[in-house]
Amino acid sequence: MIYADIIIDISSDKLDRSFQYRVPERLEKTIKAGMVAAIPFGNAGRVCKGYVIGLSDKPKIAPEKIKEISEICSGEETTESRLIALAAWMRENYGSTMIQALRTVLPIQEKIKAKEKKYICLDISEEAGTQLLKELEQTRFKARTRLLRELLEKKRLDYTHAAKELGTTSAVVKKFQEQGIIRIEYDEIMRTSLNTGDISGERRMPLTDEQEAAVKQIQREWKKPSPKPVLIEGVTGSGKTQVYIKLIEQTLSQGKEAIVLIPEIALTYQTVRRFYARFGDKVSVINSRQSQGERYDQFKRAKKGEVQVMIGPRSALFTPFASLGLIIIDEEHEPSYKSESTPRYHARETAIRRAVLEHANVVMGSATPSVEAYSKAMNGEYSLVRLTTRYGSRPLPRVSIVDLREELKAGNRSVLSRELRQKMKGRFEKKEQVMLFLNRRGYAGFVSCRSCGHVMKCPHCDVSLSEHNNERLLCHYCGYETGKPRICPVCGSPYIGGFKAGTQQIEKVVREDFPEVRTLRMDFDTTRTKGSYEKILAAFAAHEADILIGTQMIVKGHDFPDVTLMGIVAADLSLNAEDYRCAERTFQLLCQAVGRGGRGEKPGEAVIQTYHPDHYSIQAAAVQDYQAFYEEEMSYRMLLDYPPAAHMLAVLGSGPEDEKLVQAMYYLKLYIERIYRENDLHIIGPAYASVGKVKDIYRQVIYLKHKDHKTLVHIKDQLEKYIEINSGFRKIYIQFDFS
Numbered sequence: 253m254i255y256a257d258i259i260i261d262i263s264s265d266k267l268d269r270s271f272q273y274r275v276p277e278r279l280e281k282t283i284k285a286g287m288v289a290a291i292p293f294g295n296a297g298r299v300c301k302g303y304v305i306g307l308s309d310k311p312k313i314a315p316e317k318i319k320e321i322s323e324i325c326s327g328e329e330t331t332e333s334r335l336i337a338l339a340a341w342m343r344e345n346y347g348s349t350m351i352q353a354l355r356t357v358l359p360i361q362e363k364i365k366a367k368e369k370k371y372i373c374l375d376i377s378e379e380a381g382t383q384l385l386k387e388l389e390q391t392r393f394k395a396r397t398r399l400l401r402e403l404l405e406k407k408r409l410d411y412t413h414a415a416k417e418l419g420t421t422s423a424v425v426k427k428f429q430e431q432g433i434i435r436i437e438y439d440e441i442m443r444t445s446l447n448t449g450d451i452s453g454e455r456r457m458p459l460t461d462e463q464e465a466a467v468k469q470i471q472r473e474w475k476k477p478s479p480k481p482v483l484i485e486g487v488t489g490s491g492k493t494q495v496y497i498k499l500i501e502q503t504l505s506q507g508k509e510a511i512v513l514i515p516e517i518a519l520t521y522q523t524v525r526r527f528y529a530r531f532g533d534k535v536s537v538i539n540s541r542q543s544q545g546e547r548y549d550q551f552k553r554a555k556k557g558e559v560q561v562m563i564g565p566r567s568a569l570f571t572p573f574a575s576l577g578l579i580i581i582d583e584e585h586e587p588s589y590k591s592e593s594t595p596r597y598h599a600r601e602t603a604i605r606r607a608v609l610e611h612a613n614v615v616m617g618s619a620t621p622s623v624e625a626y627s628k629a630m631n632g633e634y635s636l637v638r639l640t641t642r643y644g645s646r647p648l649p650r651v652s653i654v655d656l657r658e659e660l661k662a663g664n665r666s667v668l669s670r671e672l673r674q675k676m677k678g679r680f681e682k683k684e685q686v687m688l689f690l691n692r693r694g695y696a697g698f699v700s701c702r703s704c705g706h707v708m709k710c711p712h713c714d715v716s717l718s719e720h721n722n723e724r725l726l727c728h729y730c731g732y733e734t735g736k737p738r739i740c741p742v743c744g745s746p747y748i749g750g751f752k753a754g755t756q757q758i759e760k761v762v763r764e765d766f767p768e769v770r771t772l773r774m775d776f777d778t779t780r781t782k783g784s785y786e787k788i789l790a791a792f793a794a795h796e797a798d799i800l801i802g803t804q805m806i807v808k809g810h811d812f813p814d815v816t817l818m819g820i821v822a823a824d825l826s827l828n829a830e831d832y833r834c835a836e837r838t839f840q841l842l843c844q845a846v847g848r849g850g851r852g853e854k855p856g857e858a859v860i861q862t863y864h865p866d867h868y869s870i871q872a873a874a875v876q877d878y879q880a881f882y883e884e885e886m887s888y889r890m891l892l893d894y895p896p897a898a899h900m901l902a903v904l905g906s907g908p909e910d911e912k913l914v915q916a917m918y919y920l921k922l923y924i925e926r927i928y929r930e931n932d933l934h935i936i937g938p939a940y941a942s943v944g945k946v947k948d949i950y951r952q953v954i955y956l957k958h959k960d961h962k963t964l965v966h967i968k969d970q971l972e973k974y975i976e977i978n979s980g981f982r983k984i985y986i987q988f989d990f991s
């Protein structure tokens with residue numbers, strides 16, 4: 253006997269209110285998640301329709317009380333049906349409950365109003381405001397005076413803050429609004445800032461021959477009976493965006509819609525405006541700065557057919573377009589395409605699955621494709637398209653590698669090598685701009701005792717605290733903050749210091765070496781407030797500074813035509829991360845950083861400073877040789893059975909009690925050994941995760957490696973069942989992570 257879980261109302265947040273129905277024998281073979289079923293509902297013999305969200309062989313209540321499905325309404329497939337089918341696929345392939353998967357995929361209207369942030373903004377000039385303030389100060393309108401005074405200073409105020417701190421009532425707001433003194437804004441979204449910008453300068457640009465050939469090749473692929481996903485390997489500046497735009501044009505002309513995924517960090521005004529320039533108000537953007545309500549509204553507009561192109565990060569993949577024709581994944585290699593919460597899906601695989609369900613096409617692009625995607629292109633699963641020349645035949649920057657060990661030998665202890673400093677000097681003299689990139693991935697600026705080596709750690713997480721402005725120590729995992737101690741808590745020594753390699757330190761060195769140079773810094777500290785990121789980029793573009801110093805934030809998708817020198821301060825910090833992908837990430841970041849330079853008329857140059865000048869990821873990045881890197885990296889992955897040579901499943905356990913967790917994970921490993929007896933499964937662990945404790949929750953992990961993905965999925969299925977019935981896992985949260 254099979255039972256189906258059926259959900260009747262998918263528009264509300266009551267997704268967990270599903271009902272079980274018996275599946276009649278004649279439907280057992282056809283029924284699938286996502287199908288619309290007619291079911292008896294209530295006692296009055298009423299029939300209504302619902303979505304099948306899952307199937308099981310276990311009744312949740314007494315079997316005689318379970319009613320039977322009347323019918324499958326075939327031909328009534330909707331966008332939601334397909335999204336539910338996608339959720340079922342995600343549940344199956346990544347491991348999660350069906351509810352978790354549905355919540356990821358369906359736009360849910362959740363407590364929207366409460367979450368939406370409202371702002372009061374000054375809508376008159378500063379002079380007019382000051383004048384008005386003077387007048388108001390003479391009156392008895394104290395609340396209005398307070399509000400205006402604060403607005404003149406801050407320009408934009410949080411509504412709740414104003415109500416609480418300044419006693420601003422809705423009557424005051426209304427009055428000011430009527431008088432045109434203020435306007436109300438909701439959580440700032442990209443649309444509004446874009447609409448005020450001038451996009452008239454952007455015209456349709458004819459494709460280059462190479463771009464044209466790429467488009468033709470993709471169109472030929474699409475004409476095939478079962479088109480493959482396309483991977484565009486295109487050097488930085490080759491015009492991948494031009495190609496995307498052309499493909500979107502074609503999709504729209506067929507009455508279909510397109511989704512464009514861009515990593516959050518690259519989702520800037522500069523990238524998005526090119527799509528606006530071409531498609532105008534057919535385009536909508538979602539990003540993580542929007543409130544849940546705003547994102548829900550964007551999805552609603554897409555569903556109603558009010559927009560045809562949705563641009564956004566990972567989650568934009570689930571835009572409920574009625575006839576989706578194309579999914580583009582830009583910067584396909586970006587780690588942010590993998591979800592960090594259950595279901596831990598990868599946008600690339602999930603996009604390909606959605607495309608199958610929708611009969612749509614997938615096009616991915618990158619200058620440095622992920623090893624996973626490229627190996628699929630190599631074995632023919634994807635179709636590969638190459639763009640090898642930069643637009644306008646601009647040469648790639650000339651790159652020199654500086655061995656930092658040699659610098660030390662020569663007595664130079666500065667973070668700037670002699671060569672880099674020399675080149676910077678030259679640029680500043682010519683009034684050209686410089687960027688300095690500090691590769692800090694997998695590295696935190698920890699603080700330790702110089703006498704005994706004690707490292708200051710977060711009391712709630714198994715990570716070291718890092719030093720920020722004003723000698724504050726901060727935990728990047730839980731936000732715990734404390735003052736820097738005067739003496740070491742272990743040995744009492746007063747010599748406590750940070751490891752001086754942060755962006756702040758580099759800025760200080762630059763200022764000392766070049767006192768007349770104007771600097772800008774972009775990192776965790778300077779971009780914490782809203783809008784600051786865009787502001788820094790705009791200021792640099794407007795030549796308000798000669799040098800921009802920053803973390804990986806500065807290497808993504810911005811064109812600064814006057815930057816002619818890119819300095820990479822410490823290329824190999826990311827090589828030390830405990831991850832089999834660290835060489836790949838290093839290579840990708842360096843390529844992107846090098847590719848930033850020389851985009852304008854003047855040729856670019858880059859200096860890579862490193863302690864590992866012979867490492868293949870650095871050597872290959874210096875000459876932007878993807879093929880060389882790929883071959884070396886693949887042989888390493890094959891040797892050690894890392895993806896894509898094999899598949900990996902991480903079973904992550906977490907819980908508040910250390911001992912219980914250790915025990916449960918140990919039993920889990922024994923269980924795996926019992927259910928899978930072939931010796932082609934590689935089991936590693938259990939062991940503490942690389943960060944073994946976060947917010948007082950302990951974390952352990954077991955890694956499973958196998959050649960066949962299906963085997964790992966099968967093991968995951970059995971583990972899910974085992975965990976569900978075993979009381980030892982009651983206070984332990986198990987998550988699955990495939991790679």
Ligand code: ADP
Nearest residue numbers: 457458459460486488489490491492493494643
């Ligand atoms: P990629 O995404 O491959 O790094 P972009 O699409 O950002 O490359 O293009 C790089 C630069 O070249 C952009 O400034 C873009 O405007 C310009 N460009 C690319 N193709 C063309 C074209 N066919 N006509 C005019 N300008 C182009």
Ligand code: ZN
Nearest residue numbers: 701704740743
């Ligand atoms: Zn000490």
Ligand code: ZN
Nearest residue numbers: 710713727730
């Ligand atoms: Zn912490």
